[in-house]
Amino acid sequence: MQVEDRKEGDVLVVKVLNKRLDAQAANDFKEKMTEYINNGSPLIVLNMSDVDFVDSSGLGAMVSVLKLSGGDGQLAVCGTTERVARMFKLTRMNKVFSMFEEESEAIDALSQ
Amino acid sequence: MKKGKVKDSTNGLRDFQNSVRHHVRYSGGKALDQASKGDLYEAVALAVRDRLIDGMLETDERYKRQDAKRLYYLSLEFLMGRALGNNLYNLGVFDLAKDALTDMGVDIEEVRDSEIDAALGNGGLGRLAACFLDSMATLGMPGYGYGINYEFGLFRQEIDNGCQKEKPDHWHSEETPWLIQRRSEACIVPVYGRIEHYQDKSGNDNPMWMDWKILIGVPHDMPVAGYGGNTVNYLRLFSARSSDEFDMQIFNEGDYFKAVQQKMSSETISKVLYPSDSVEAGKELRLVQEYFLVACSVRDIIRRYLANHDTLEAFADKVAIQLNDTHPALAVAELMRTLIDEHDMEWEGAWEITKATLGYTNHTLLPEALEKWPVPLLEHVLPRHLQIIYEINRRFLQQVSARWPDDGDRLARMSIIEEGEPKQVRMAYLSIVGSHSVNGVAELHSELVKTTLIPDFYQLWPERFNNKTNGVTQRRWLLKSNPLLSELITETIGDAWITDLDRVRQLEEYADDEAFKKQFLEIKRANKERLAQIILDTARVEVNPDTLFDTQIKRLHEYKRQLLNVMYIIHQYMSLIEDQKQLTAPKTYIFAGKAAPGYFMAKLIIRLICSVGEVINRDPRVNGQMKVVLVPDYRVSLAEAIIPAADLSEQISTAGMEASGTGNMKLAMNGALTIGTLDGANIEILEEVGDENIYIFGLTVEQIQEMRNGGAYNPWDYYNQNPNIKRVMESIGSDIFCPNETGLFKPIYDNILHQGDYYFHLADFQSYLETQEIASRDYNDPSVWAKKVILNVARMGKFSSDRTISEYAREIWDLRPVV
Numbered sequence: 001m002q003v004e005d006r007k008e009g010d011v012l013v014v015k016v017l018n019k020r021l022d023a024q025a026a027n028d029f030k031e032k033m034t035e036y037i038n039n040g041s042p043l044i045v046l047n048m049s050d051v052d053f054v055d056s057s058g059l060g061a062m063v064s065v066l067k068l069s070g071g072d073g074q075l076a077v078c079g080t081t082e083r084v085a086r087m088f089k090l091t092r093m094n095k096v097f098s099m100f101e102e103e104s105e106a107i108d109a110l111s112q
Numbered sequence: 113m114k115k116g117k118v119k120d121s122t123n124g125l126r127d128f129q130n131s132v133r134h135h136v137r138y139s140g141g142k143a144l145d146q147a148s149k150g151d152l153y154e155a156v157a158l159a160v161r162d163r164l165i166d167g168m169l170e171t172d173e174r175y176k177r178q179d180a181k182r183l184y185y186l187s188l189e190f191l192m193g194r195a196l197g198n199n200l201y202n203l204g205v206f207d208l209a210k211d212a213l214t215d216m217g218v219d220i221e222e223v224r225d226s227e228i229d230a231a232l233g234n235g236g237l238g239r240l241a242a243c244f245l246d247s248m249a250t251l252g253m254p255g256y257g258y259g260i261n262y263e264f265g266l267f268r269q270e271i272d273n274g275c276q277k278e279k280p281d282h283w284h285s286e287e288t289p290w291l292i293q294r295r296s297e298a299c300i301v302p303v304y305g306r307i308e309h310y311q312d313k314s315g316n317d318n319p320m321w322m323d324w325k326i327l328i329g330v331p332h333d334m335p336v337a338g339y340g341g342n343t344v345n346y347l348r349l350f351s352a353r354s355s356d357e358f359d360m361q362i363f364n365e366g367d368y369f370k371a372v373q374q375k376m377s378s379e380t381i382s383k384v385l386y387p388s389d390s391v392e393a394g395k396e397l398r399l400v401q402e403y404f405l406v407a408c409s410v411r412d413i414i415r416r417y418l419a420n421h422d423t424l425e426a427f428a429d430k431v432a433i434q435l436n437d438t439h440p441a442l443a444v445a446e447l448m449r450t451l452i453d454e455h456d457m458e459w460e461g462a463w464e465i466t467k468a469t470l471g472y473t474n475h476t477l478l479p480e481a482l483e484k485w486p487v488p489l490l491e492h493v494l495p496r497h498l499q500i501i502y503e504i505n506r507r508f509l510q511q512v513s514a515r516w517p518d519d520g521d522r523l524a525r526m527s528i529i530e531e532g533e534p535k536q537v538r539m540a541y542l543s544i545v546g547s548h549s550v551n552g553v554a555e556l557h558s559e560l561v562k563t564t565l566i567p568d569f570y571q572l573w574p575e576r577f578n579n580k581t582n583g584v585t586q587r588r589w590l591l592k593s594n595p596l597l598s599e600l601i602t603e604t605i606g607d608a609w610i611t612d613l614d615r616v617r618q619l620e621e622y623a624d625d626e627a628f629k630k631q632f633l634e635i636k637r638a639n640k641e642r643l644a645q646i647i648l649d650t651a652r653v654e655v656n657p658d659t660l661f662d663t664q665i666k667r668l669h670e671y672k673r674q675l676l677n678v679m680y681i682i683h684q685y686m687s688l689i690e691d692q693k694q695l696t697a698p699k700t701y702i703f704a705g706k707a708a709p710g711y712f713m714a715k716l717i718i719r720l721i722c723s724v725g726e727v728i729n730r731d732p733r734v735n736g737q738m739k740v741v742l743v744p745d746y747r748v749s750l751a752e753a754i755i756p757a758a759d760l761s762e763q764i765s766t767a768g769m770e771a772s773g774t775g776n777m778k779l780a781m782n783g784a785l786t787i788g789t790l791d792g793a794n795i796e797i798l799e800e801v802g803d804e805n806i807y808i809f810g811l812t813v814e815q816i817q818e819m820r821n822g823g824a825y826n827p828w829d830y831y832n833q834n835p836n837i838k839r840v841m842e843s844i845g846s847d848i849f850c851p852n853e854t855g856l857f858k859p860i861y862d863n864i865l866h867q868g869d870y871y872f873h874l875a876d877f878q879s880y881l882e883t884q885e886i887a888s889r890d891y892n893d894p895s896v897w898a899k900k901v902i903l904n905v906a907r908m909g910k911f912s913s914d915r916t917i918s919e920y921a922r923e924i925w926d927l928r929p930v931v
Binding site: 055057059060063067086087089090092093098 | 300310311312319321323454455
């Protein structure tokens with residue numbers, strides 16, 4: 001599981017570099033994200049623009065991360081491809097995540 | 113007359129030959145002189161397909177330009193049969209192709225014989241869907257079939273020592289020249305999983321569908337040409353693929369064997385068509401199949417709609433979806449789910465769109481054939497859909513409660529969820545609640561739907577119920593399957609009947625014309641000779657074309673009463689050998705039909721037919737007065753050979769049990785007289801042809817209901833009072849027809865006499881026997897018989913599927929021709 005991260009003010013921007021967020025990548029993804037949260041990054045923007053396939057395990061991992069970041073934290077998702085966005089809608093996960101087309105919009109939203 | 117309007121000029125002949133040569137060489141990879149008949153069939157089919165594709169693209173463009181409303185006919189079955197001949201006729205190039213091939217030293221009939229039937233259906237329901245596609249295309253209507261691309265169609269039937277053996281029917285779905293794969297339009301279908309509740313951004317409960325598996329639906333299009341070739345619609349069949357086809361990376365990164373296993377299990381979904389009456393065996397797979405079709409279809413239809421429209425608000429103005437029986441009933445929940453979950457619509461708006469879009473056709477009155485799915489299974493396979501069904505039911509029962517306060521019984525009767533262990537989802541009720549139209553398929557059937565099957569729903573929404581009497585396409589069932597009769601009709605009244613079957617009424621003028629009658633009977637004789645050869649080749653029985661061909665060709669089911677026919681045959685045989693009575697007319701009894709693999713009684717009846725045939729056919733005392741034969745592997749192409757050769761059409765179901773029947777229409781259209789009960793569309797055939805031109809017998813629906821309800825029917829009464837019945841039953845119970853297997857047919861004897869004869873065989877026997885006698889007497893007078901036959905053909909206008917489709921289009925779909 002490959003990610004790249006950078007700080008934008010209080011917001012941590014995490015870009016998923018894998019093309020697939022599926023059963024094989026899900027656990028790794030969850031661990032990485034847990035690490036970020038436990039290391040004190042409550043505001044996270046997840047940039048998914050490189051991901052072109054998400055299966056239910058990947059989405060399940062994202063929900064776990066969302067729950068973990070609950071309380072004080074916030075998680076925003078940006079840059080989903082059409083196919084991935086369709087998966088979010090299919091599971092109704094688009095209704096629980098804050099979703100943005102552009103990374104900058106997501107950063108602005110969490111910074112406010 | 114040339115068959116069809118030939119669009120091509122003489123250049124067309126050379127073009128066609130070049131196209132065939134091209135495909136032999138570049139599609140088949142062979143030199144022409146090395147091509148087998150199969151290779152030639154492929155090449156000819158591909159040459160025809162090229163023309164179909166041109167027509168299909170042009171048609172699609174025309175529909176787009178006019179932003180035409182489209183109809184999607186969802187059916188788990190499409191019994192298409194062979195396509196080559198039909199396409200040649202409808203494109204108007206049959207004679208051109210025949211001449212072109214003859215010139216190349218190729219016999220077109222041999223080429224046509226190489227085609228394997230697309231047997232993607234069990235019987236009437238699937239064939240109706242195929243006839244409808246032909247009619248919609250001929251009428252220039254934007255209508256598409258949506259179904260499953262089964263790798264194995266209905267099993268191939270072999271008769272081994274009198275027993276039905278089922279063999280896989282591999283119809284080469286992947287290689288058939290008629291299907292165009294549309295990989296780029298593949299869609300994702302989630303299935304299984306669980307619901308997790310979590311708060312949405314506004315703090316409301318948000319059920320999320322998690323842990324699903326993915327199937328991929330890959331569409332394959334089979335072009336459907338209307339007569340004249342101006343409109344070419346298509347049948348879209350979905351194949352199930354695993355998600356790895358969506359992204360091959362799983363093979364590169366993951367566990368290879370696990371991936372292959374997963375791929376195989378996903379592809380099972382479209383592997384095989386379930387024979388009717390035997391769904392029980394693989395319930396879960398069948399449910400997934402039904403959902404797979406519905407999910408692929410809804411996704412595809414919405415995708416197509418949104419390609420030309422910005423929002424879904426006016427969806428129902430441009431899209432109509434017809435549910436062929438309850439098999440695609442999950443469309444109600446799937447459309448709702450898609451609109452609400454994926455397109456963020458409010459429930460009320462989504463519900464209005466769903467109802468306005470969907471229509472439901474009921475095909476059966478048999479309670480055991482009404483689909484129900486156990487709630488735990490549905491929850492396991494489709495957890496989100498079950499939630500939606502519960503919500504639909506909750507809102508629906510509120511409506512019922514408001515109309516009939518304090519009527520708990522009614523609520524229980526009408527609930528989509530049937531209480532019990534386990535609870536079950538009543539798919540017919542889901543279809544009714546979620547559709548704006550509910551139709552039966554014959555006048556009587558539609559009445560019985562309203563009065564006995566679901567009267568509560570009729571009381572609630574009388575405006576929703578209507579009738580659409582089935583029909584058949586005269587292009588396949590007369591023009592193509594009976595070329596001799598077609599030519600005679602066309603020579604006599606012109607060819608307008610091909611697209612307007614009402615025109616055949618002009619033949620009435622010739623019903624007393626002796627020369628015309630003679631021609632008519634000569635054609636029948638020629639068709640009988642052709643069938644006799646097929647029977648000899650396939651059933652190894654020599655039959656005499658000068659005998660009356662008495663045919664019962666349909667699925668084997670107790671309610672269709674092949675047994676009543678066999679009982680009559682046994683009676684005839686006994687009269688001949690024991691009473692030394694001469695039969696009124698020498699007869700050949702022809703059966704064809706498949707029994708569901710797990711249907712014990714139906715398979716035993718096949719065995720009885722074969723055994724009775726074996727005894728009678730080799731008994732020298734019969735002396736050519738009777739023959740009995742079961743022609744194996746009934747399918748569309750065999751029906752096309754039997755129907756033109758039939759003299760008598762057996763439509764003898766227990767009254768109130770056959771929804772419509774369509775074989776009855778095909779046979780009458782080809783000059784077979786009907787012997788039948790007052791059931792299904794027989795009643796309307798009677799109304800059309802007049803009671804002097806049909807042989808009606810037996811109890812009516814009302815009489816049967818009365819006898820059933822009052823417990824007044826006791827088969828023993830008939831047994832004891834009628835020596836003919838007693839003798840027949842004792843013959844069945846004895847070993848006369850099973851000398852080497854004592855007691856083989858005892859279960860039939862017991863079923864009739866000890867288990868109440870549910871289908872009223874004995875109650876109708878005497879009436880059947882007497883009516884058969886009248887038919888035989890009429891047959892002995894060729895002039896009398898021919899007149900009846902001509903009047904039957906002349907009065908079949910109503911039973912064209914063009915009429916049926918025009919009614920659906922006008923009264924349910926609001927669909928117009930786009931020409």
